[in-house]
Amino acid sequence: MQRNHLINYMPNVQNFEKNMNTLSGKWDLLTLLGSMSNIGMDTSETRKAFEDLLDEPLNRLINETFSKSLNELESKAQTAIDILIRNLFERTADIGFLATDDDIRDYLLFLNTTDMSASDEMREIKIHKKEALTQRFREYVLKYSVYENIILLDTRGKVLVQLDPSNPITYSKDPLLQESLRTYQGYVETYRATDLTHHEPSLIYSYRVCNPENEEPLGVLCLIFRFENELQSIFRKLTRENPYIALELLNPDGEVIASSSVHHVPVGSYLQPRNNENQQTYYAGFEYLYKAVKTSGYQGYNGSGWVSHAMVPLHLSFRSASQSSFSTNELFETVANAKAYYPDELQNILDKAKKIQNELDITVWNGNVQIANAVGHENPFTKALLSEISKTGEETKRVFDDTVAGLNRTKVIQYLEDLKFQSSLAIDIMDRNLYERANDCRWWxxxxxxxxxxxxxxxxxxxxxxxxxxxxxxxxxxxxxxxxxxxxxxxxxxxxxxxxxxxxxxxxxxxxxxxxxxxxxxxxxxxxxxxxxxxxxxxxxxxxxxxxxxxxxxxxxxxxxxxxxxxxQFEAMLNDILPKDENHEVPDGIFALFIDRNGTVISSTTPTISVGEVMNLPESILNLSSGQSDAQILPHNNNYYAIGATCSHGYREYKQSDGYRNDVIAILYRPIGEIQACTNETTTQRVYTYPKANGSEETSEISTFFVGGSLFAVESKNVVCSLAHQELTFILHASEYNLGVISYEKRMISVISLAKLLGIDKKYDKEKDTIILVKAVIDRQVVYLGLAVDAIYSSPEIPLRSISQYSNVLKNENSLTKAVIIPDNPEDFANEMISILDIPKIYAQLIQPYSNPMYKVMA
Known part of the structure; x- marks a missing residue:
């Protein structure tokens, strides 16, 4: 199916496209208006750059949305078949062992060596032995409750003893009898309709019972597995949190032999999974997303070639069935929204969007400077247009930022959901395994x-x-x-x-x-x-x-x-459920544990944590109720980890009704990143509300910029322009604040580090920093100076009443600040006033003492 067809079912993708289409209309209008302005503002390149970048987050959003649904289907299908195969592996051992049971052998030997018609006493002994063997079968099923019946037949198919008295079978012609008598394997596994079970499809494990002296077959033992009961138990657990999904088990011909929704996909119907790229198909007149998998096998056992199948209607495929089943606390919000933890591909999208926006900011900023310096030609329309262009650029970038943040948040949530699911799988495997151990000791x-x-x-x-x-x-x-x-x-x-x-x-x-x-x-x-x-x-x-x-x-x-x-055994269980990447490898840093209620480690997949070690875990994990799962972000060894945890619940009667209580918690860890990474992020730039001029008040236009998270300004009349991606040439015998020189219109201009003036340890980065070219008249000479700043901001007109002389702001220097802007409302600048730099004084103190006449031009 085409991508556009899939988008019709993806609400998050549709919202992104809707927002971008709205912005596209704005850019069309601004491009038209820009061509009509007196500065000839052309935004077509900016618009094209954003549109070219659009495909990256859009494709990522589509792929992530599609993969999330497909991975969920694959995970459910794989879990269903692998859990079943683990169970059936135990059954292959059961039949081989029970067929050597002395009581069963003795009964068959008794029948083969005794003339039952000889006396009433012999017949009474036979009845007694049959009742005793029936009771032994009953004891077996009481312990191994996965079986619904046990049948013992002679070599000709006559039923000698069976547990279920309601089953009318007295003689069987099923071919499994001869196969069981002749096989070289340790068991025969049969699933189909049979006369042994009312001609209903049944899963039967059978094997011959032999004379221990000469290995001659005496009869055939059959264990009838509670197939439907077991599958429904597996399906019920796997579809609990997403009822839209239907799970099926197919035989090699594609016939449905078990279904989680028999009214939707009936047993006996046929599904033909096709190996197409998108895993989409039609069934009963509707479109479906599906995944079909075979078992991974268990200790060399792969069952009967069954296929596990999971499907969901396409119109429901990309809709979350419910809210995330874990609470998003402050730590989750910190980590999920921290750019430091974004994967490289998401960081690249943000960097490209930021670069486009920075270049637009410079264009708008320079346009404002051009207007400010065009004496007598002020154009309110052009200034308003520049402001709107800047806002639209910011809005476009914000859509990218929000989309990328949403993608990262979704990624973290998916980690947590996957880990929670895998932890529930781990504890289920443990409970099922130990259920067999409780059975074994009682039977033996x-x-x-x-x-x-x-x-x-x-x-x-x-x-x-x-x-x-x-x-x-x-x-x-x-x-x-x-x-x-x-x-x-x-x-x-x-x-x-x-x-x-x-x-x-x-x-x-x-x-x-x-x-x-x-x-x-x-x-x-x-x-x-x-x-x-x-x-x-x-x-x-x-x-x-x-x-x-x-x-x-x-x-x-x-x-x-x-x-x-x-x-x-525990380590193998944990290793089996560790998340795998597309190459079926466990990603670096992921590990799993079994722990008790005190946090004491029972098993570990990492050599850095030993059995017996006590983990420092919150009460919310250690106090999980029986069968409850949770997921959250936790610190561990100076890293943040996504973790998923589930407390044991038991299996069938084990830990549920047999009186045994021993809560074990499975917990999986997936690294997110180093803890200190969060503290290294640049402080978010604030939105400033400038003083407003009243009526005909005199004003001064200023140009503002950020250095170290604080806002500074210069008078726009002193600004030549701002430049990006400038290479600096180092010069000898310059001030310690002088970064080097750049060439501009055949002039060599020194660049000062304002960050260093403020005492901030920061290196110049030509890809991220901006250089503002300013000019001033000193001794009737026009001098030029470059100021390295973090980012340019805006060019407001400030009433003169709000500008007050001020000094001693810049660290370790005096008189480099010309004035300060005092807000009308002190809260507007968050208790911080904006310093207006004194360009002539900066030049006189930091450049002139070291200057070369080649940097000066006569006015």
Missing amino acids: ALTTTFREYLSRSEIAEKERSKMNAILEYINGLYTVYSTMFIYDREGTILAISNPDEHALIGKKIGFDWAVETLKLTTTQEYIVSSFEPSPYYANRSTYIYNACIRNTKEENVGGIGIVFDSES
């Missing part, structure tokens, strides 16, 4: 071998070895743990997964979390250690998840502890 505590062995009064070495082997096998599958161990009812370690740590066997655990675990009363409960150094993690800080082991009489006989590898 139900391992029949552990329950049987710990029920005995004595455990033989052979039995200890078997427990070690089971733990080592589990730990090999679940590498998120550094180690795992079994302890008895006295808290003494009996078995451990890591052979290198067998020296810990027989040692008693001296931590409260083991004592608390042995007091638990149900298989649904668990205990997590504080995040603290542990001898089971090389004296580094981590979480240890614990569950009690209960015998068949439901008595606690011990516990299992699983040591989370927090150092590598």
Whole structure:
């Protein structure tokens, strides 16, 4: 689509164009009137310069507006698919492990080796075993609540046991059975309609259950994932702050298999994302902006080739769904509006606009000087025209200034919004990951071998070895743990997964979390250690998840502890969510942390901040409520940072209804700039209200200019003109205030630094400073002098009654000020009077003692 078509949906761009079109009309009129004035004022070049510059902020505004919306769609789509893939990665481990469960194997072996028709007793035993296995499935789903059903089939497809009694399936012909029996992979992942689930599309993880002696298949185990439930949970969170966005999951053919808005984009409909530059398409008769992405993958797992799709109606694409969800305080305003923190491209726009305006100011200023020096030819029309030209130039520049400031403010807000979103993603990933850890410890505590062995009064070495082997096998599958161990009812370690740590066997655990675990009363409960150094993690800080082991009489006989590898796992989570640039690189200076309520660091992506260090953070961050996010500007290490933070909320029942509370805050930092940069900005020039002449009062026209943020003046009759971009030639044996000389109309003219006269340490900058050429008559000779100033201002007529003789204003010099302008209202000059410089005296004191006759011209 064409750029102009996009602009129709961008209110901020339309406002900018409207303002510039209004100003363009003014410039047309001023150009016409200028050609009619007695000084032939031509503003066409100024107008063209502004118009040529217009494309830069306009294109930037369009691109930023477009990119912001497209990036939001991409971020939502990428997050949706990657969160899902992380979840499903855990499921691939679940099915592989559960298919080796001894209780399931024993049940299938029993069926294969027993004649069920032999006696009523055998049939009763079968019923009892089936009920026990069904209860085991129930325990599994109570802990891993992401599953809605578990089905065990024999090798011919007969349903032997299933958790859901309402599912009528008794025999399946689904091809996944044969695939599960023959696959060389560790699992089979299937998403489609199947007879296993009322012929509804379902996501199923399946694998064969084998005889442990000869690896002959005994049956097939199927885990039915709560697919729709999980997707709606993800979609709901991602569309909460922008309900205009619709999220979909597509299969490789483009069919919608899940939708955040089924009435808008129904499941079963087709979307065909096209790889076009602008990512715009038509759907159901409307124009949409969209983004389609594939998963980044997780530990080599990429799912089934699904595509995540985010779309928003084009007419709503560039409209903010709500105000920024964080408060803009004084520090935010300081940083967002500070030119010191503008990116180079925005600074360049401002510099170009300022240069155009400065050149216009000089032209207008010189025009006023020309009128003032044209004795008997004063023209009020021309003077008013010059004033209007100057105002229009200032107004044009102000539009550029405001637009650039708005772009920078939008950039800072976007940083904050992105960081807030990424922090919520980080904490969501953590909660989902640790949810699995709480599930694992409770499920492994139900391992029949552990329950049987710990029920005995004595455990033989052979039995200890078997427990070690089971733990080592589990730990090999679940590498998120550094180690795992079994302890008895006295808290003494009996078995451990890591052979290198067998020296810990027989040692008693001296931590409260083991004592608390042995007091638990149900298989649904668990205990997590504080995040603290542990001898089971090389004296580094981590979480240890614990569950009690209960015998068949439901008595606690011990516990299992699983040591989370927090150092590598947390750092990997944080690194995964760090913002990336267009080259998929993390920009310099960005880092992320997990912290607790006290600001103590749990994990860090930067070597400059260590685990255990306490961050100095405001209460507004440390006291975030569960699930709440915030973003703000904060100082850190002599820099301002945009930060985003989110407090943990849990996932499903984890931290929400299971009794476990442990608030962790994810916080991301993005550098804005050095703190002292704000203090280095030039003071904003004030608007001065000059005394007004009444009726026929005598007046004197003056020309004003800025030096060091203060306003000074010279009488306009002494002014020749003002010049920009002047090269200076250094001369020997000159006054310390003499910057050098310039050539003007075949004259070599000395230039004085007024800043140095005022005691200001400032170097001359030919690109920014202006030189005012003045003249005076000394001893019947016309002498010329250049004054280096920061910027010229205006040329008002001042009533003589408001001009009073004054001196001793300029630092370290006497009698260089001729007079001072006293305002009618003392507040007009903000308690500061305007000094009128005495050009002859300045020349006599600073130039004449060092002068060369070549600088003088006879009157």
